[in-house]
Amino acid sequence: MVLTVCGVISAPPAQAGTPMPTAGPTSQPVGHHDFCGREPARCRANDVRAVVKLTPAVWQTLQRVNYLANVRIEPRTDEEMHGVPELWSYPTIEGDCEDYVLYKQRELENGGLPASALLVTVVRQPNGDGHAVLTVRTNQGDFILDNLDDRVLAWDVTPYTYLKRQSQAHAGRWVTVEDVRDLLVGSVR
Numbered sequence: 001m002v003l004t005v006c007g008v009i010s011a012p013p014a015q016a017g018t019p020m021p022t023a024g025p026t027s028q029p030v031g032h033h034d035f036c037g038r039e040p041a042r043c044r045a046n047d048v049r050a051v052v053k054l055t056p057a058v059w060q061t062l063q064r065v066n067y068l069a070n071v072r073i074e075p076r077t078d079e080e081m082h083g084v085p086e087l088w089s090y091p092t093i094e095g096d097c098e099d100y101v102l103y104k105q106r107e108l109e110n111g112g113l114p115a116s117a118l119l120v121t122v123v124r125q126p127n128g129d130g131h132a133v134l135t136v137r138t139n140q141g142d143f144i145l146d147n148l149d150d151r152v153l154a155w156d157v158t159p160y161t162y163l164k165r166q167s168q169a170h171a172g173r174w175v176t177v178e179d180v181r182d183l184l185v186g187s188v189r
Contacts, residue, residue, distance in 0.1 A: 012059040017141020017154035020121075021178040026164045028174045029122060031098060035088035036172050043172030050114035050168075054138040058113070062136060062152045065107045066145040069100055075147065097132040100147035104134045116168045121177070123160035133158075135165055156181055 028036075036043035052058055076094040078087045090106065091099040098120070105118045117137040121144075125131050134145040135155060142155045155162065162177035 012054060012056055013140060013154065016139075017143070018156055019137070020135060020142040020155050020162060020165070021180070022165070023176040023178050025167070026174050026176040028172070029164075031086040031088040032120065032166075032172075032174075034086075035102075043170075045170045046114075046116035046168060048114065048116055050117045050137070052113055052117045052136060052138045054140040058138075059152075061108070061111055061113075062143065062145065065104050065111070066152055067150050069104050069107070069145075070147050070150055073100060073103065073147070097147055101132045101134045101145075104145050108134075108136070115171060119166040119168065121165035122163045123158075124163060126159050131160065133160070137168065 032043075072093075073091045074094040075096065077096055078084055081087075081094060081096075082089075088098045088102060089095070091103050095103070101120050105115075105120065108118050109115050113136070119135045119137065121133050121135040123131050123133055131148070136143045136145065136152075143152050144155050144158055145152055146158070149158075162179040164174050164176055167173040167175050
């Protein structure tokens with residue numbers, strides 16, 4: 001069954017993707033560290049390391065949350081909004097990439113998805129710039145919600161180099177992503 005959400009064709013993937021490979025602990029981004037100081041309840045240990053069962057209804061929810069956040073929130077830098085280089089916060093009408101991620105993470109949690117399956121992830125764009133996306137761990141692989149793309153894509157078909165993400169075990173801790181894919185510079189899959 002193909003579902004249409006706000007003009008986006010939305011069908012669950014035909015075949016399972018792959019989980020994102022991770023290694024040991026790594027440093028927490030400074031902006032996330034500060035966010036955890038302001039929002040300690042959002043940065044605690046998770047009792048369960050869940051994966052989401054990717055049903056057609058869940059797929060539609062992922063598509064809807066990604067698309068609606070992307071069209072409702074106006075992109076702005078932290079410098080433009082707050083006068084500082086880095087400040088992770090929940091957006092209302094404007095935000096930068098981390099703000100989009102936090103918004104989508106909260107919306108999906110409020111919709112019943114487990115926090116341990118919704119992980120803030122730091123990537124490098126093909127142009128070398130840093131960026132943040134939301135990784136959703138599912139029984140059909142890991143999928144990415146991104147403010148630069150209205151589609152929900154398997155992590156390994158995005159044009160990014162994955163650096164680190166939140167730990168499934170503890171939302172205030174981070175792990176290294178072992179991104180060993182052979183990405184061509186400047187290519188989009």
